[in-house]
Amino acid sequence: xxxxxxxxxxxxxxxxxxxxxxxxxxxxxxxxxxxxxxxxxxxxxxxxxxxxxxxxxxxxxxxxxxxxxxxxxxxxxxxxxxxxxxxxxxxxxxxxxxxxxxxxxxxxxxxxxxxxxxxxxxxxxxxxxxxxxxxxxxxxxxxxxxxxxxxxxxxxxxxxxxxxxxxxxxxxxxxxxxxxxxxxxxxxxxxx
Amino acid sequence: xxxxxxxxxxxxxxxxxxxxxxxxxxxxxxxxxxxxxxxxxxxxxxxxxxxxxxxxxxxxxxxxxxxxxxxxxxxxxxxxxxxxxxxxxxxxxxxxxxxxxxxxxxxxxxxxxxxxxxxxxxxxxxxxxxxxxxxxxxxxxxxxxxxxxxxxxxxxxxxxxxxxxxxxxxxxxx
Numbered sequence: 599x600x601x602x603x604x605x606x607x608x609x610x611x612x613x614x615x616x617x618x619x620x621x622x623x624x625x626x627x628x629x630x631x632x633x634x635x636x637x638x639x640x641x642x643x644x645x646x647x648x649x650x651x652x653x654x655x656x657x658x659x660x661x662x663x664x665x666x667x668x669x670x671x672x673x674x675x676x677x678x679x680x681x682x683x684x685x686x687x688x689x690x691x692x693x694x695x696x697x698x699x700x701x702x703x704x705x706x707x708x709x710x711x712x713x714x715x716x717x718x719x720x721x722x723x724x725x726x727x728x729x730x731x732x733x734x735x736x737x738x739x740x741x742x743x744x745x746x747x748x749x750x751x752x753x754x755x756x757x758x759x760x761x762x763x764x765x766x767x768x769x770x771x772x773x774x775x776x777x778x779x780x781x782x783x784x785x786x787x788x789x790x
Numbered sequence: 791x792x793x794x795x796x797x798x799x800x801x802x803x804x805x806x807x808x809x810x811x812x813x814x815x816x817x818x819x820x821x822x823x824x825x826x827x828x829x830x831x832x833x834x835x836x837x838x839x840x841x842x843x844x845x846x847x848x849x850x851x852x853x854x855x856x857x858x859x860x861x862x863x864x865x866x867x868x869x870x871x872x873x874x875x876x877x878x879x880x881x882x883x884x885x886x887x888x889x890x891x892x893x894x895x896x897x898x899x900x901x902x903x904x905x906x907x908x909x910x911x912x913x914x915x916x917x918x919x920x921x922x923x924x925x926x927x928x929x930x931x932x933x934x935x936x937x938x939x940x941x942x943x944x945x946x947x948x949x950x951x952x953x954x955x956x957x958x959x960x961x962x963x964x
Binding site: 730731732737739744745746747748749755756757758759760762763764 | 874875877878903907908909910911913
């Protein structure tokens with residue numbers, strides 16, 4: 599069964615909940631309109647279509663748009679060597695969707711990382727702690743409105759952060775450079 | 791043909807006596823037995839292993855005894871990226887080292903934060919502990935680490951131990 603056939607089976611099963619499968623460079627993506635149904639769809643994908651491996655969960659910050667978050671599930675059927683992506687949107691006010699941990703146990707740390715970096719919560723997750731930053735760090739650093747240089751924070755005895763110097767040092771990048779030479783990290787002086 | 795020239799220490803002439811200063815003797819002991827503690831935090835630690843292995847052979851400088859306990863070490867080699875999450879752990883381990891103690895910041899990350907100008911990385915380990923020698927490089931060549939060790943030895947050999955001991959004694963009596 600190919601990726602497109604799998605996607606169409608999901609579409610047939612769930613109807614309006616699922617968008618038409620989109621193909622880009624041979625990879626298939628389907629979009630789920632209601633994030634609350636993610637468990638039902640994932641369970642169907644695993645049990646009926648053989649997607650027995652959750653490769654990764656990633657998240658996007660569509661800053662300035664509504665809904666703000668997109669959560670992307672990369673599913674693979676190891677036996678058939680088939681891979682599809684499952685996308686769903688979550689609004690900023692809600693910032694929460696059900697955990698797929700009951701379906702794939704590997705989701706545990708993926709979801710913790712998304713919570714840590716993006717601040718999207720997963721309901722039903724048994725241990726939703728930060729995984730890279732420390733407990734008590736007040737920000738979510740991969741959000742678009744978080745500056746690359748960081749923000750100062752202080753948790754006495756545990757950790758602290760300061761703002762990094764972004765100019766004049768080694769390996770400075772310039773956002774929005776017009777060619778690769780201006781975008782790549784290199785020594786730059788503030789006036790350049 | 792056999793030469794009669796005597797090279798180096800001649801027991802017939804010099805007897806069993808060596809005249810020197812206490813500082814010089816103590817510093818000579820210290821600088822030739824600097825036991826390093828590898829604070830391996832990133833890829834620099836791999837180069838540090840090469841320094842310890844046979845090709846570069848840190849034991850030529852009396853430092854082959856890598857200690858993984860801070861209580862047995864003289865010199866902490868901070869090899870790698872110090873994240874804010876790790877910063878206090880590095881400081882705590884430094885605090886556990888007995889005096890005299892020295893610190894080598896190995897590589898760009900440990901010295902300045904390197905290419906990681908970001909929210910997660912401490913911009914130089916000298917923000918939290920005093921550093922004696924900085925090594926440039928990303929990662930530095932093993933030769934650079936050995937050069938740093940020789941520079942540290944030179945630094946140790948000029949330290950006024952006796953003066954410091956007297957000063958500490960005076961403070962205690964005060």
